[in-house]
């Protein structure tokens with residue numbers, strides 16, 4: 001599939017969400033961060049708002065669920081029409097069953113790992129998932145600094161995916177910008193979430209194009 005850019009709408013202007021989504025129409029996905037103030041210390045939006053976003057988004061929606069009990073809640077996001085639904089390994093009781101349920105709903109199933117969660121115990125799940133999300137900040141807020149220490153984890157994940165022969169995408173999320181995207185791509189990431197880098201730019205389309213170009217040159 002190659003390089004994909006998934007701007008996070010977390011720091012967009014929610015009072016003009018349709019307009020904010022139009023700004024990223026050249027992206028591959030719209031990344032929507034769902035937070036419940038239990039799994040992470042922040043509260044953002046839930047299913048009704050995602051349903052509204054789905055009605056107007058010019059690009060497919062990539063839901064990142066930072067919530068407790070994803071086993072109960074995640075399938076509804078897929079059923080609503082999100083084409084990619086990512087839940088956290090630390091929160092899921094039955095990740096394989098949940099991933100199968102998401103795929104059955106025609107969504108891509110993503111498994112996310114906090115910075116302190118090792119990837120190795122989850123590699124056996126590769127045949128069950130479509131994407132591994134390596135968090136490059138502590139989940140909860142946009143605008144944080146990229147954790148350089150995650151680069152070896154991205155590299156090990158890429159090697160494992162390569163060895164598996166499977167087409168599992170590797171997404172990075174947190175502090176991804178023109179300053180950090182090349183290192184992520186060189187380490188093996190192929191799906192890049194960028195929140196403040198895109199929405200903080202005057203010209204979001206130009207920012208998406210620049211990120212895409214830098215990543216493509218680095219991998």
Ligand SMILES: O=C(CO)[C@@H](O)[C@H](O)COP(=O)(O)O
Pocket residue numbers: 008010011031033064137138139140141142143144173174175176193194195196197
């Ligand atoms: O999931 C999260 C934060 O928990 C992210 O999706 C952020 O919203 C990305 O924002 P930037 O770090 O790119 O500003």
Ligand SMILES: [Fe+2]
Pocket residue numbers: 008031032033064173193
């Ligand atoms: Fe996210």
